[in-house]
Amino acid sequence: MRLSILDQAPISVGMTPQGALQASIELAQLGDRLGYTRFWMAEHHDLSGLACPSPDVMLGIIGSKTTNIRIGSGAVLVPHYRPFKIAETYNLLATLYPGRVDLGIGRAPGGSAEATIALSNNFLDNVRKIPETIDELLKFLYNDFSKDNIYSKIKPTPVPQSSPKPWLLGTSKKSAMLAAEKGMAYAFGHFMSSQDGPEIVRKYYNDFSRGYDLSKPEVVVAISVICADTSEEAEALALSSQLWSVKRGKGEDIGIPSVEEAISYAYTADERLLIERSKQKMVIGNPQAVKSQLKELKKLYNADELMIVTITHRSEAKLKSYELIAKEMLAK
Template identity: 55%
Template sequence: MKLGMLDQSPIPAGQTAREALVASARLAQLGEELGYTRYWIAEHHDLQGLASSVPEVMLGYIGAQTKSIRIGSGAVLLPHYRPYKVAETYNLLATLFPGRIDIGIGRAPGGSAEATTALSGRFLEEVWKLPDSIRELLHFLHGDFPEDHLYAKVKAAPVPDIPPEPWLLGTSGKSAKLAAELGISYAFGQFMSDKNGADLLRMYHESFQGGRGARPQSLLTVSVICAETAERAEEIAASSLLWRVLQAKGEGSGVPSIEEAKLYPYSPEEQSMVQQMKESMLIGDPQTVKKQLLSLREASGADEMMMVTITHDFADRLQSYRLLARELL
């Protein structure tokens, strides 16, 4: 099975953003050592407890400390940016790290309404234009604008020997259809969607329209916490679950400790929220999580399973990825 990593650069309570970003590089190095296919880092803006606001900077930092694992954005939130600048940025990365760069494309704001306004000022307008913006980005990446186009002679320099591989990231049928129509790879974020990712990935593969020699390629991203025993996995997951409860209330900052999670006085509503979140996560010992991942892959037809794992203790996060590599790679 192909396995990938999605990293949101979470900041554990009591630690700094710098420590979280250095840990992200170590996570990518571990992925490379264990045989993971790719490592993506997310983009968030002024969200408490998350350190990565500029993935392209982190990719330069991480690329310089790894040798073979594919690295990319999960995702570039394209409505905030002009396609030409995005193409230049990722072409430069692909020049530095040949054959290793993915460019995940998303449409989410990635932060509060105020942060969104500060970034672009016209986010909603740009969201409606997203299909055209992606098409423009693809033309810049492949240098194939029509001869009569305004940008026909504009190069997104430096032009790498191997272009970045574009992926569309989404959580709905709309994004799956767009990826198929554009003929690009598709990543479904099951960890942040209540839609049936298996159904949507099958729809993507069945309706894929080849372009530029591309073939359909998909991955399914799930939230995973794996430990030596099911009991230990549940214990570790408690801090991540509490963090999401506190985020929903606009409280807290970094990922709380396991001890804090054990002592937290959950209200009935919060207990219900935790149970709902757990239903969309894979939590357990290696054999249990392995079976769940294999089942999801079979149901969806995904070419790759990508995992996002958030824990308070970085060692627990590394161990989760390590245990699953032993089972599946």
């Protein structure tokens, strides 16, 4: 089974943003040693508890501190940027780290309405133009403009020997259909979708058309996972991220709270219901239980790969979670 890592650079209570970003680097290095396939960083803008607005900056550092693991964005939020600039940036990374760079793209705003306006005051119009934007981006990556197109005169230099691999990220049937139409690999966010994920992925498989460098469909499913020595410990660790979600939903600007705070917090009935619903999307347990659930999800989605996102208060607990999973599922 291929397993990968999606990191959101979470900031815990008592941790600085610098500490959170350093923890991301350490996680990538651990993933590299343990045999995870890829390490993606997410893009967020002025969101409480998350430290990374620019995955490409972090990937430049992470690539220099790792050896084998693929590195990529999960995702570049393309409505904020022009395709040529995206292609330049990821061609540069692919030149530095040949054969290791993924270019995941998405269409979410990644932040509040105010942050979105500050980044791109015509965001909604840019979202509507996503299919054309993807076409333009792919043509830049694969040097495929017709001779009469003005862009045929320029290249997003440096041009690497091996282009960054494009992925489309999404949580809906619309994104699956677009990935299939464009012949792109597809990453489905199981951990953040309330829709019928397996049916959405089936739609992608059924509608796939050959792309520039992809002859058959390829699917990664991103899943929220917390693993510990015992299921009871894993359940307690999971409370931190669950309380964080509750407090963010109330507009509180906080980092990831401690397990002790999460256990003692006075939850309302509605908040407890929200937590129970969120747990249904998570995989929580000891290594054997996590392995069983992940294998079941992989089969359910017919996925080529699972991508794990883990949020805990203590970095040590997060690293151990990935270590336990690797020992159970990636050990040779």
